[in-house]
Amino acid sequence: ELKVEQNPLFLSMQEGKNYTIYCNYSTTSDRLYWYRQDPGKSLESLFVLLSNGAVKQEGRLMASLDTKARLSTLHITAAVHDLSATYFCAGSMNSGGYQKVTFGTGTKLQVIP
Amino acid sequence: DTGVSQNPRHKITKRGQNVTFRCDPISEHNRLYWYRQTLGQGPEFLTYFQNEAQLEKSRLLSDRFSAERPKGSFSTLEIQRTEQGDSAMYLCASSLVGGGNEQFFGPGTRLTVL
Numbered sequence: 309e310l311k312v313e314q315n316p317l318f319l320s321m322q323e324g325k326n327y328t329i330y331c332n333y334s335t336t337s338d339r340l341y342w343y344r345q346d347p348g349k350s351l352e353s354l355f356v357l358l359s360n361g362a363v364k365q366e367g368r369l370m371a372s373l374d375t376k377a378r379l380s381t382l383h384i385t386a387a388v389h390d391l392s393a394t395y396f397c398a399g400s401m402n403s404g405g406y407q408k409v410t411f412g413t414g415t416k417l418q419v420i421p
Numbered sequence: 422d423t424g425v426s427q428n429p430r431h432k433i434t435k436r437g438q439n440v441t442f443r444c445d446p447i448s449e450h451n452r453l454y455w456y457r458q459t460l461g462q463g464p465e466f467l468t469y470f471q472n473e474a475q476l477e478k479s480r481l482l483s484d485r486f487s488a489e490r491p492k493g494s495f496s497t498l499e500i501q502r503t504e505q506g507d508s509a510m511y512l513c514a515s516s517l518v519g520g521g522n523e524q525f526f527g528p529g530t531r532l533t534v535l
Contacts, residue, residue, distance in 0.1 A: 312463075339522060350526045350527055350528045351464070351512070352526075353523055353524070353525065356523050396463050396464075398463070400522060404477065406471065406476070406522065407522035408466060408469070409522070410466070411464050412463055413462055414461075414463050
Protein backbone atom coordinates (compact mmCIF):
# COMPACT_ATOMS: atom_id res chain seq x y z
CA GLU A 309 0.00 0.00 0.00
CA LEU A 310 1.32 3.40 -0.98
CA LYS A 311 1.88 5.88 1.84
CA VAL A 312 2.73 9.53 1.22
CA GLU A 313 4.28 11.83 3.79
CA GLN A 314 4.86 15.53 3.50
CA ASN A 315 6.93 17.90 5.55
CA PRO A 316 6.65 20.34 6.95
CA LEU A 317 2.95 20.22 7.80
CA PHE A 318 2.88 23.95 8.45
CA LEU A 319 5.09 26.61 6.96
CA SER A 320 5.07 30.29 7.70
CA MET A 321 7.40 32.32 5.56
CA GLN A 322 8.01 35.91 4.66
CA GLU A 323 7.40 37.32 1.24
CA GLY A 324 10.46 37.19 -0.96
CA LYS A 325 11.95 34.11 0.70
CA ASN A 326 12.58 30.69 -0.84
CA TYR A 327 11.52 27.40 0.64
CA THR A 328 11.03 23.73 -0.24
CA ILE A 329 8.25 21.31 0.65
CA TYR A 330 9.25 17.65 0.73
CA CYS A 331 7.16 14.65 -0.23
CA ASN A 332 8.31 11.12 0.53
CA TYR A 333 6.46 8.03 -0.57
CA SER A 334 6.74 4.47 0.65
CA THR A 335 6.83 2.33 -2.44
CA THR A 336 7.03 2.61 -6.19
CA SER A 337 4.69 5.27 -7.44
CA ASP A 338 3.89 5.49 -11.12
CA ARG A 339 3.18 9.19 -11.03
CA LEU A 340 3.51 12.05 -8.60
CA TYR A 341 1.04 14.93 -8.42
CA TRP A 342 1.01 18.30 -6.71
CA TYR A 343 -2.26 20.04 -5.91
CA ARG A 344 -3.14 23.35 -4.32
CA GLN A 345 -6.18 23.89 -2.11
CA ASP A 346 -7.46 27.25 -0.88
CA PRO A 347 -9.55 27.29 2.31
CA GLY A 348 -13.03 25.88 1.72
CA LYS A 349 -12.26 25.25 -1.92
CA SER A 350 -11.47 22.22 -4.03
CA LEU A 351 -8.13 21.01 -5.31
CA GLU A 352 -6.36 22.61 -8.23
CA SER A 353 -3.88 20.49 -10.17
CA LEU A 354 -0.43 22.06 -10.30
CA PHE A 355 1.95 19.43 -11.66
CA VAL A 356 2.01 15.83 -12.84
CA LEU A 357 5.46 14.23 -12.74
CA LEU A 358 5.84 11.06 -14.73
CA SER A 359 9.47 9.98 -14.65
CA ASN A 360 12.68 10.09 -12.67
CA GLY A 361 14.38 13.47 -12.93
CA ALA A 362 11.24 15.21 -14.13
CA VAL A 363 11.17 18.90 -13.35
CA LYS A 364 8.25 21.23 -14.02
CA GLN A 365 7.96 24.93 -13.34
CA GLU A 366 5.05 27.30 -13.27
CA GLY A 367 5.67 30.82 -12.08
CA ARG A 368 7.27 30.76 -8.64
CA LEU A 369 6.68 27.03 -8.15
CA MET A 370 8.98 24.26 -9.33
CA ALA A 371 8.38 20.55 -8.76
CA SER A 372 10.88 17.75 -9.17
CA LEU A 373 10.87 13.99 -8.83
CA ASP A 374 13.58 11.54 -7.74
CA THR A 375 12.11 8.06 -8.03
CA LYS A 376 15.21 6.37 -6.65
CA ALA A 377 14.96 8.34 -3.43
CA ARG A 378 11.12 8.19 -3.55
CA LEU A 379 11.14 11.93 -3.08
CA SER A 380 9.44 14.85 -4.73
CA THR A 381 10.01 18.48 -3.87
CA LEU A 382 7.99 21.64 -4.44
CA HIS A 383 10.27 24.65 -4.40
CA ILE A 384 8.88 28.11 -3.86
CA THR A 385 10.91 31.02 -5.15
CA ALA A 386 10.46 34.55 -3.82
CA ALA A 387 7.15 33.77 -2.15
CA VAL A 388 4.22 36.14 -2.48
CA HIS A 389 1.08 36.32 -0.34
CA ASP A 390 -1.06 34.82 -3.14
CA LEU A 391 0.76 31.52 -2.71
CA SER A 392 -0.77 31.05 0.74
CA ALA A 393 -2.72 27.78 0.53
CA THR A 394 -2.44 24.10 1.42
CA TYR A 395 -0.30 22.06 -0.95
CA PHE A 396 -0.82 18.34 -1.36
CA CYS A 397 1.38 15.82 -3.04
CA ALA A 398 -0.07 12.53 -4.15
CA GLY A 399 1.32 9.34 -5.59
CA SER A 400 -0.42 6.75 -7.69
CA MET A 401 -0.17 3.04 -8.37
CA ASN A 402 -1.76 0.89 -11.02
CA SER A 403 -4.83 -0.77 -9.55
CA GLY A 404 -6.68 -2.97 -12.00
CA GLY A 405 -5.98 -0.76 -14.98
CA TYR A 406 -6.30 2.70 -13.44
CA GLN A 407 -4.03 4.85 -11.33
CA LYS A 408 -5.20 4.83 -7.72
CA VAL A 409 -4.15 8.08 -6.09
CA THR A 410 -3.02 8.41 -2.46
CA PHE A 411 -2.66 11.88 -0.97
CA GLY A 412 -0.32 13.19 1.67
CA THR A 413 -1.65 15.15 4.64
CA GLY A 414 -0.78 18.47 3.06
CA THR A 415 1.48 21.41 3.86
CA LYS A 416 -0.28 24.57 4.97
CA LEU A 417 1.71 27.51 3.66
CA GLN A 418 1.27 31.00 5.03
CA VAL A 419 3.17 33.79 3.33
CA ILE A 420 3.48 36.85 5.53
CA PRO A 421 3.78 40.26 3.87
CA ASP B 422 -18.25 26.24 -17.16
CA THR B 423 -17.10 22.82 -18.30
CA GLY B 424 -15.44 21.70 -15.08
CA VAL B 425 -16.62 19.14 -12.54
CA SER B 426 -19.71 20.29 -10.69
CA GLN B 427 -21.17 19.02 -7.42
CA ASN B 428 -24.48 19.61 -5.72
CA PRO B 429 -25.35 20.59 -3.13
CA ARG B 430 -22.32 22.58 -1.99
CA HIS B 431 -23.34 22.37 1.65
CA LYS B 432 -25.61 19.97 3.49
CA ILE B 433 -26.57 20.03 7.13
CA THR B 434 -28.49 17.05 8.38
CA LYS B 435 -29.46 15.39 11.61
CA ARG B 436 -27.94 12.11 12.69
CA GLY B 437 -29.84 9.18 11.27
CA GLN B 438 -31.06 10.93 8.14
CA ASN B 439 -30.14 9.90 4.61
CA VAL B 440 -28.34 12.27 2.25
CA THR B 441 -27.53 12.13 -1.45
CA PHE B 442 -24.90 14.09 -3.33
CA ARG B 443 -24.54 14.53 -7.06
CA CYS B 444 -21.44 14.90 -9.21
CA ASP B 445 -21.36 15.90 -12.87
CA PRO B 446 -17.93 15.17 -14.35
CA ILE B 447 -16.25 16.87 -17.28
CA SER B 448 -18.33 15.66 -20.20
CA GLU B 449 -15.78 13.57 -22.08
CA HIS B 450 -14.24 12.02 -18.95
CA ASN B 451 -15.05 8.36 -18.54
CA ARG B 452 -13.47 7.90 -15.10
CA LEU B 453 -15.07 9.28 -11.96
CA TYR B 454 -13.85 9.17 -8.36
CA TRP B 455 -15.26 10.00 -4.96
CA TYR B 456 -13.04 11.11 -2.09
CA ARG B 457 -13.68 12.18 1.48
CA GLN B 458 -11.64 14.91 3.14
CA THR B 459 -11.74 15.69 6.84
CA LEU B 460 -10.30 18.82 8.38
CA GLY B 461 -6.52 18.98 8.20
CA GLN B 462 -6.20 15.82 6.13
CA GLY B 463 -5.69 14.96 2.50
CA PRO B 464 -8.49 13.46 0.45
CA GLU B 465 -9.11 9.75 1.02
CA PHE B 466 -10.24 7.55 -1.84
CA LEU B 467 -13.76 6.15 -1.54
CA THR B 468 -14.71 4.67 -4.88
CA TYR B 469 -14.04 4.73 -8.61
CA PHE B 470 -16.14 4.29 -11.75
CA GLN B 471 -15.12 3.66 -15.30
CA ASN B 472 -18.14 4.56 -17.38
CA GLU B 473 -21.07 3.05 -15.44
CA ALA B 474 -19.08 0.27 -13.76
CA GLN B 475 -18.02 0.70 -10.15
CA LEU B 476 -14.60 -0.94 -10.23
CA GLU B 477 -13.19 -0.30 -6.79
CA LYS B 478 -14.47 0.57 -3.33
CA SER B 479 -12.37 1.53 -0.35
CA ARG B 480 -12.67 -0.20 3.01
CA LEU B 481 -13.74 3.27 4.22
CA LEU B 482 -16.96 2.83 2.28
CA SER B 483 -19.18 1.11 4.82
CA ASP B 484 -22.46 -0.51 3.83
CA ARG B 485 -24.22 2.76 4.68
CA PHE B 486 -22.56 4.32 1.65
CA SER B 487 -23.62 3.60 -1.90
CA ALA B 488 -22.56 5.20 -5.15
CA GLU B 489 -23.99 4.92 -8.62
CA ARG B 490 -23.22 6.17 -12.07
CA PRO B 491 -26.23 4.82 -13.98
CA LYS B 492 -25.53 6.06 -17.49
CA GLY B 493 -21.81 6.63 -17.25
CA SER B 494 -22.31 10.36 -16.90
CA PHE B 495 -23.29 11.91 -13.55
CA SER B 496 -22.83 10.03 -10.29
CA THR B 497 -24.60 10.02 -6.93
CA LEU B 498 -23.23 9.20 -3.50
CA GLU B 499 -25.80 8.29 -0.86
CA ILE B 500 -25.13 7.99 2.83
CA GLN B 501 -27.82 6.24 4.85
CA ARG B 502 -28.37 6.69 8.58
CA THR B 503 -25.77 9.42 8.81
CA GLU B 504 -23.46 9.59 11.81
CA GLN B 505 -21.51 12.52 13.19
CA GLY B 506 -18.32 10.89 11.95
CA ASP B 507 -19.59 11.27 8.40
CA SER B 508 -19.12 15.04 8.63
CA ALA B 509 -16.54 15.88 5.99
CA MET B 510 -16.02 17.38 2.56
CA TYR B 511 -16.99 14.92 -0.18
CA LEU B 512 -15.02 15.53 -3.34
CA CYS B 513 -15.68 14.21 -6.80
CA ALA B 514 -13.04 14.06 -9.51
CA SER B 515 -12.95 12.90 -13.10
CA SER B 516 -10.27 11.92 -15.56
CA LEU B 517 -9.82 10.67 -19.07
CA VAL B 518 -8.37 7.27 -19.88
CA GLY B 519 -4.87 7.84 -21.20
CA GLY B 520 -4.75 11.41 -19.96
CA GLY B 521 -1.92 10.77 -17.51
CA ASN B 522 -4.63 10.08 -14.94
CA GLU B 523 -4.72 13.77 -14.12
CA GLN B 524 -7.80 14.09 -11.98
CA PHE B 525 -9.84 17.26 -12.04
CA PHE B 526 -11.73 17.95 -8.86
CA GLY B 527 -15.12 19.47 -8.26
CA PRO B 528 -15.83 22.10 -5.59
CA GLY B 529 -16.97 19.48 -3.10
CA THR B 530 -20.02 19.00 -0.89
CA ARG B 531 -19.49 19.87 2.74
CA LEU B 532 -21.60 17.63 4.97
CA THR B 533 -22.33 18.51 8.58
CA VAL B 534 -24.13 15.91 10.67
CA LEU B 535 -25.63 17.31 13.86
